[in-house]
Amino acid sequence: MIRIIIADDHPLVRKGIKDVLEEENDFKVVVGAAFPHEVLEGIRDHNPDILITDLSMPGRSGLDLISDVKQLFPKLPILVLTMHPEERFAVRALKAGVAGYLTKDTKPEEIIKAVRQIIGGRKFITPSIAEKLATEFDRDLDKPPHEILSDREYQVFRMISTGVKVRDIADKLSLSIRTVHTYRTRIMEKMKMKTDTELTVYAMEHRLID
Numbered sequence: 001m002i003r004i005i006i007a008d009d010h011p012l013v014r015k016g017i018k019d020v021l022e023e024e025n026d027f028k029v030v031v032g033a034a035f036p037h038e039v040l041e042g043i044r045d046h047n048p049d050i051l052i053t054d055l056s057m058p059g060r061s062g063l064d065l066i067s068d069v070k071q072l073f074p075k076l077p078i079l080v081l082t083m084h085p086e087e088r089f090a091v092r093a094l095k096a097g098v099a100g101y102l103t104k105d106t107k108p109e110e111i112i113k114a115v116r117q118i119i120g121g122r123k124f125i126t127p128s129i130a131e132k133l134a135t136e137f138d139r140d141l142d143k144p145p146h147e148i149l150s151d152r153e154y155q156v157f158r159m160i161s162t163g164v165k166v167r168d169i170a171d172k173l174s175l176s177i178r179t180v181h182t183y184r185t186r187i188m189e190k191m192k193m194k195t196d197t198e199l200t201v202y203a204m205e206h207r208l209i210d
Contacts, residue, residue: 036065102124
């Protein structure tokens with residue numbers, strides 16, 4: 001029996017994924033978690049074979065959760081199933097150690113295929129992600145500015161670019177306002193920009209925000 005944990009903060013989404021997975025006789029969803037701490041507790045208590053997680057989680061980002069899981073349970077494979085388009089997070093997630101990346105408009109049979117392939121010890125990468133990885137490898141010495149940001153800096157950068165205020169960023173990410181200002185300063189320095197408007201224009205031009 002393949003034991004699975006689903007991490008998504010929407011109950012209906014968790015149920016939908018569970019229903020798709022448990023149509024397979026050898027798949028069993030042992031935990032449906034809405035919060036990062038529930039994911040970690042579920043892994044400790046149920047020793048799953050795979051974690052399927054969204055990238056949008058309450059309190060912390062999915063990339064933060066992935067980092068925690070890889071540090072505490074390095075052998076547990078992770079499949080990202082998210083609403084975020086591949087061009088925004090796929091390469092970053094794969095570099096963080098996930099075994100596969102799918103968007104929520106994926107057909108159910110593709111999710112089943114991904115889980116089986118990952119359980120079999122292989123990564124599940126769509127052709128478009130493979131192309132992005134190849135491009136990323138080719139341009140390592142000439143990266144666009146947003147690619148040199150850390151995961152947290154990239155998260156703050158996207159929030160600033162969509163007009164989220166510093167105080168709200170601090171609340172959402174459980175950071176101090178001073179820490180958010182520090183991240184903003186680093187982002188501006190790395191991207192060689194001076195205003196939030198410049199960040200927004202850049203993010204829109206590179207399709208990093210809606």
